[in-house]
Amino acid sequence: MKADIGFKRALAFQLLVFVPIGIFLLIVLPSWSFFYLLNPKGPLVILPILGILGYVAAMIIGYMHGASLAKSGNLKGSLISIGIVLAVAFVLFVVFHRRFLFVGTFEEFRALTGTPPINFFEPRILIFAAIIGAYFMGPLIYVLHRNRRA
Numbered sequence: 001m002k003a004d005i006g007f008k009r010a011l012a013f014q015l016l017v018f019v020p021i022g023i024f025l026l027i028v029l030p031s032w033s034f035f036y037l038l039n040p041k042g043p044l045v046i047l048p049i050l051g052i053l054g055y056v057a058a059m060i061i062g063y064m065h066g067a068s069l070a071k072s073g074n075l076k077g078s079l080i081s082i083g084i085v086l087a088v089a090f091v092l093f094v095v096f097h098r099r100f101l102f103v104g105t106f107e108e109f110r111a112l113t114g115t116p117p118i119n120f121f122e123p124r125i126l127i128f129a130a131i132i133g134a135y136f137m138g139p140l141i142y143v144l145h146r147n148r149r150a
Contacts, residue, residue, distance in 0.1 A: 007063055009146060014059040017136055022052050031106040035099040039106045 026033045030040035038047060069077045073139045093100060102109055 004067075005146075007067075008061050009061060011056075014056055018059075019052055019054045021135075022055055023134060027050070030101070031109065032099075032103065035096045036097075036102065036106055036109040041106070 022033075030048070033051070034040065034047070040048070065081065066078060069081065070076075099109070
């Protein structure tokens, strides 16, 4: 498969934005990264690596799927695909919202003695969100703009 310029840009975006954020979260909040379902100190130490590779694999599969829908002019299929991804993300949040909003170690979560849920309006959280948002949105806007003209 010869990679077109859109694919190269999407892959670069993935490698420059999502992978570093994923690695950061795995280092700083390893238990949170797995929704406290797995003990990061447990025997499955390969899972974080597979998780990061999963980001890239999901992008490649998603790009190929989107490109095939775009090539066939299937706008309805594209919108349905986006809707399915958003619905799955929503269901995951609803099911795991306690885990998503909890900050602490795996052991603290299991004992329910961890810190209270994240206060999203706390200044350090807002600053972190602004930095991550700027880091994410700048390249995204660039990739979308360049691909629109390509």
